[in-house]
Amino acid sequence: xxxxxxxxxxxxxxxxxxxxGIVNIFIQGEHVMxxxxxxxxxxxxxxxxxxxxxxxxxxxxxxxxxVFKWGKIEVMTKRLTLAxxxxxxxxxxxIGVELGSPLSLFYILISPNLxxxxxxxxxxxxxxxxxxxVEFFFQLKEDHGKIKIISPIVLVVAIAAQGTLGAVxxxxxxxxxxxxxxxxxxxxxxxxxxxxxxxxxxxxILTKTKTISESDKQKILVLQPIFSKxxxxxxxxxxxxxxxxxxxxxxxxxxxxxxxxxLMVGGPLTIPYWVxxxxxxxxxxxxxxxxxxxxxxxxxxxxxxxxLIGFLAMRIIMVFAGQIVPLTxxxxxxxxxxxxxxxxxxxxxxxxxxxxxxxILLYLIAERLFDLNVAPHKEERRKxxxxxxxxxxxxx
Amino acid sequence: MARFGLLIDARKCTGCHACSIAxxxxxxxxxxxxxxxxxxxxxxxxxxxxxxxxxxxxMHCDNAPCVAVCSTxxxxxxxxGIVSFIADKCTxxxxxxxxxxxxxxxxxxxxxxxxxxxxxxKLTQGEQPVCSSTCMNEVRLFGDLDDPNSExxxxxxxxxxxxxxxxxxxxxxxxxxx
Numbered sequence: 001x002x003x004x005x006x007x008x009x010x011x012x013x014x015x016x017x018x019x020x021g022i023v024n025i026f027i028q029g030e031h032v033m034x035x036x037x038x039x040x041x042x043x044x045x046x047x048x049x050x051x052x053x054x055x056x057x058x059x060x061x062x063x064x065x066x067v068f069k070w071g072k073i074e075v076m077t078k079r080l081t082l083a084x085x086x087x088x089x090x091x092x093x094x095i096g097v098e099l100g101s102p103l104s105l106f107y108i109l110i111s112p113n114l115x116x117x118x119x120x121x122x123x124x125x126x127x128x129x130x131x132x133x134v135e136f137f138f139q140l141k142e143d144h145g146k147i148k149i150i151s152p153i154v155l156v157v158a159i160a161a162q163g164t165l166g167a168v169x170x171x172x173x174x175x176x177x178x179x180x181x182x183x184x185x186x187x188x189x190x191x192x193x194x195x196x197x198x199x200x201x202x203x204x205i206l207t208k209t210k211t212i213s214e215s216d217k218q219k220i221l222v223l224q225p226i227f228s229k230x231x232x233x234x235x236x237x238x239x240x241x242x243x244x245x246x247x248x249x250x251x252x253x254x255x256x257x258x259x260x261x262x263l264m265v266g267g268p269l270t271i272p273y274w275v276x277x278x279x280x281x282x283x284x285x286x287x288x289x290x291x292x293x294x295x296x297x298x299x300x301x302x303x304x305x306x307x308l309i310g311f312l313a314m315r316i317i318m319v320f321a322g323q324i325v326p327l328t329x330x331x332x333x334x335x336x337x338x339x340x341x342x343x344x345x346x347x348x349x350x351x352x353x354x355x356x357x358x359x360i361l362l363y364l365i366a367e368r369l370f371d372l373n374v375a376p377h378k379e380e381r382r383k384x385x386x387x388x389x390x391x392x393x394x395x396x
Numbered sequence: 397m398a399r400f401g402l403l404i405d406a407r408k409c410t411g412c413h414a415c416s417i418a419x420x421x422x423x424x425x426x427x428x429x430x431x432x433x434x435x436x437x438x439x440x441x442x443x444x445x446x447x448x449x450x451x452x453x454x455m456h457c458d459n460a461p462c463v464a465v466c467s468t469x470x471x472x473x474x475x476x477g478i479v480s481f482i483a484d485k486c487t488x489x490x491x492x493x494x495x496x497x498x499x500x501x502x503x504x505x506x507x508x509x510x511x512x513x514x515x516x517x518k519l520t521q522g523e524q525p526v527c528s529s530t531c532m533n534e535v536r537l538f539g540d541l542d543d544p545n546s547e548x549x550x551x552x553x554x555x556x557x558x559x560x561x562x563x564x565x566x567x568x569x570x571x572x573x574x
Contacts, residue, residue, distance in 0.1 A: 029507050037428070037502050040493035040509070100488020100507025107468035107485045118491050119467040173461055173564055174497035322494075329498050329560055330450045333435040 004209075004364065011360035018354020021347035022097050029100075034343035039323045043344040044098035046315035047352045049165060050194070051091030051359075052125065053187065053311070057195015058084035059132070059158040066151035072226070075219040078372040079206070080199060081136045086362045087198070088129055090355040097351050117167040124161035131157060140370055162191045169322065176256025177322040180248070186241050190311070193234045197285075197307035200227050204301050212373060224300060228289055231303070235282060259325040264317070268324075268339065272317055280310030312352070316344070399477045400456070400514065401541040401569045403548050403557065408533040409434070409449040418530035422515065429502045431512035432527050451535060453527070454479060454500040454512040455560065455568030462492035462501065462511075471511070477541075477569055478514050497564050514538070541569075 024032050035042040062080035064070040073080075096102045105122070112119050131154045138146040166184030173179055203224050207217045249261035264273035285303035292299035326336040366372075416432040423431065437448040456479045457463075462471050463479060470485035471492055486508040493501040493509050501509040515525040523529060528536040539548030557571040 029505060030503055035490075035503075037493065038499060040490035040501075040503065098489075100490070100503070100509075101486060102488075104468060104470070104485055104487045107470070107487070111469040111485065113464075113466055113469045115464045116467040116491070118465060118489060122467060168491070171465075172495050174495055327497055327499050329452060330435040330437055332437045332439070333450070334438065335435055 007360055008364055011357040011364065014353045014357025015361055018350045018352075018357060021350025022093075022354060024347045025097055025351065028347075032345055032347045034345050034348060036341060038326070038340040039320065039342045041319050041323060042098070042342075043316050043319070043348045044094050044351060046319040047312065047355055048091050048094040048098065049187075049315045049319075050312045051087045051094060051355055052165065053162065053191040053194045053315075054198045054308075055084045055088035055091060055195075056158045056162045056188075056191035057193065058087065058198060059154060059195070060192050061195055061199050063151055063155040066147050067155055072219070072223060074374055075216050076199070076202070076206075076223065078136070078139050078370075078374060079202065079367075081132065081139055082366050082370070082372065083198065083202060083359075083363060084195075085129070085132050085136060086359050086366070088125070088132065089362065090358045092125075092129075093358065094351065094355055117164055117171050121161060121164040121168055124157055124164055128154065128157045128161050142374075159188060162188050169318075172322070174256075174327060175322040176254050177249070177260035177325070178318075179256075182241075186245075189234065189238060189241065190314075193231065193238060193307070194311050196227060196231050196234065197304045197311070200224070200231065200300050201304040201308070203227065204297055204304070207297075211367060216373060224296065228300065232286065232289060235286065239282060255328060256325055260321045263321055263324065263339075269317055269321060272313055276310055276313035277317055280306045281314055282310075284310075397475050397542075398540040399542040400519070401477070401539065401548060401571065402456075402514075402528070403537045403539075403551055403571050403573065404451055405535050405537075405555075405573045406448065406450050407573065409451055409535045410533060411436070411447075411449045412532070414530050414532065415451060415527035415536070418526040419512070422526040425502075425510075426505050429504050429510060431500075431502065431510075450572070451527075452498060452500070452560075453570070454496075455498055455566065455570045456512075456514065457569065458567035459565055461495040461497065461564075461566060465491040465495045467491070471509075478516070479511070480513050480516075481511050483508050483510070497561050497566065498568075 030036075033042050033044075058080045061073065062077045062084065065074040065077045099105070108119060108122055112123075114120075131150060135147065135150045135154050138150065163184040166187035169175070169178040170180055170183035203220050206212060207220050212220075246261065249257045252258075263269040284306045288299045288303045288306070320342050324340045324342050326338075326340055328336050411434055413434065416430055416434070419425070419432045420430065425431070432451065432453045435450040435452055437450065439446050439448060456477060458473075458477065460471075460473060460479050463473050466472070467489065468485045468487060470483070470487070471479060471481050474480050483506070488507045488509070490503070490509055492511075493499075493503070501511050504510045515523075518525055518529075524536075524538045528538045537548050537551060539546040541548065543549065552571060555573045558574055559568045559571060562568065
C-alpha cells in the first residue's frame with residue numbers, strides 16, 4: 001500500500017489539476033462543459049450525487065454504533081464520520097461548480113420555494129453538514145452523552161436528505177426515465193452500498209497503516225467479513241431493484257421511459273452501462289468476493305474500488321439517460337429524430353478528480369490534526385483495569 | 397387584472413423565423429439562446445406529403461413545472477399569468493430546464509436559464525409581444541383571456557383549439573388552432 005507521502009502527492013496533483021478545471025468552468029461557463037439547452041444536467045450533477053451518497057452511506061454505518069449500539073464498529077466511527085464529512089464537502093464542491101450562480105443560493109433563505117425539492121434538499125444537506133460537524137466534535141471529545149442525542153438526528157436527516165435528492169429527479173414529470181416514486185428509496189439503498197464500498201476500502205487501507213494500534217487493526221479485520229456479507233446482501237437487493245426497473249421501463253412504452261432504457265441496449269449508453277455499471281458494480285465485485293476468499297485483502301480492495309468507479313459511472317449514466325432522448329412536444333417532429341448530444345469535457349473530469357483528490361487530501365490532513373482512535377468507554381476501561389489489560393495506546 | 401394568453405394559428409406559419417429573429421433582437425439574446433423555435437413535422441407519403449410547422453416557446457403554464465422546482469422563486473408566476481424570471485435570484489441549477497416538458501428554457505452566457513417573458517415593456521404600452529407583432533401572417537394573437545370582448549377570445553370562439561402536452565397537467569397558456 002502506498003505510504004502517506006505518496007497519497008499526499010497524488011491527491012495534491014488531483015486537486016491542482018481539478019482547480020484548473022474549476023477555474024476554467026467559472027471563466028468560460030457552459031462552453032467547456034458537456035451540457036446544452038437540451039441536456040442541462042451534466043456529469044457534475046452525477047458527481048454530486050456520487051459523493052453525497054457515499055457520505056450518507058458512511059453515516060448509516062457510523063450510526064450502527066451510536067444509534068443501533070453495534071459495538072464492533074465503534075473502532076471506526078470517528079473515521080467514518082470524518083470521511084462522511086469530507087465526501088459531503090466534495091459533493092458540495094461538485095454542485096457548486098455545476099451551479100451557474102452559486103452565490104444566489106443566498107435567496108434560498110430570503111425567498112424559499114417550499115414546493116421545490118431542491119430547496120428541501122439544500123436545507124436538509126445544510127443541516128446534515130452542520131449537525132455532522134457537531135457530532136464529529138463530540139466524538140473527538142468522547143462525549144458519549146451528547147453523541148447519543150445527536151447521532152439519531154444526523155441519521156434521520158441523512159435519510160431525508162438522500163430521499164429528497166432522489167425526489168429532485170423523481171418528481172420531474174418531463175423526464176420519463178426519472179419520474180417514478182421509488183427512486184428515493186433506490187437512492188437511499190445505493191447510498192448505503194456506496195458507503196459500504198468506501199468503508200471496506202478504508203478498512204483495507206487502515207489495517208496497513210501505522211496510524212492505529214495493532215489491537216484496533218484486529219478489530220477492523222473482524223469487521224471485514226461482516227461488511228462483505230452486508231455488501232453482497234445489499235447488492236442482491238440492488239439487482240432486484242434494477243430488474244424491476246427494466247420491466248417497468250420497457251412495459252407499456254411510457255413516453256421517455258422505454259426509449260431511455262433502450263439507450264442501454266444498442267444505444268450510445270450500451271457499453272458504459274454493461275461494462276461500467278453492471279460489470280463494475282455487480283459482476284466483478286461478486287465474482288471477486290466469492291472466488292478469491294483466501295486472498296481477502298486483495299479481493300476486498302478490487303471489489304471496493306471497482307464498485308466506487310462503477311457507482312460514479314452509474315450516476316453519470318442515470319443523469320444522461322434521462323435527458324438525451326428528445327422530449328416529444330410535437331408528435332413526429334423532425335427534432336425528435338435524433339438523440340441529444342452529450343459528453344464530459346476535460347474540465348468536468350478534472351473537477352471530478354478534484355473531488356477524489358480533495359477527499360483523500362482532507363482526510364489525511366484531518367487524520368494528522370485529530371485523534372481519531374476511539375478511547376474505550378468507561379465500563380470497558382474499568383473492565384480492562386480489573387483484568388489487568390494494558391492501557392490504550394495511540395500509534396501516532 | 398388581465399389574464400394573458402396566446403393563440404397560434406400554425407396553419408398560416410411559413411417557417412420564415414421572423415418571430416425568432418425579432419425576439420432575439422428585441423431581447424438582445426446571445427448566440428445559441430433562443431426563446432422561440434419552430435418544430436417541423438413531415439406528414440403523409442410521396443406524392444401526398446405536407447409539412448406542418450409548429451411555433452414553440454414558453455407556454456406560461458398555469459401549473460408551471462419550472463415555477464414548482466425553482467428553489468429561490470427566481471422563476472415565478474405573475475398575477476397576469478406570465479411566468480416571469482428574476483436573473484439575480486437564479487442559482488443556475490438548471491432544474492427548470494430539466495423540468496420543462498417543452499424545452500423552453502435557454503442558458504445564457506452567465507449560465508442562467510433565461511426564458512420568454514412575453515415582452516412586458518410592450519404589454520405595458522398596450523402592444524403585442526414582438527414575436528406576434530412581427531409576424532407577417534398574423535400567426536400569433538396575444539390577448540386577455542378574461543376579457544370576453546378581446547380579439548383572442550373572439551377568435552378562439554370561432555375555432556377548435558388545443559394545447560400542447562395538456563396531459564402533463566401543466567395548463568399551458570398557449571392555444572393552437574386545430
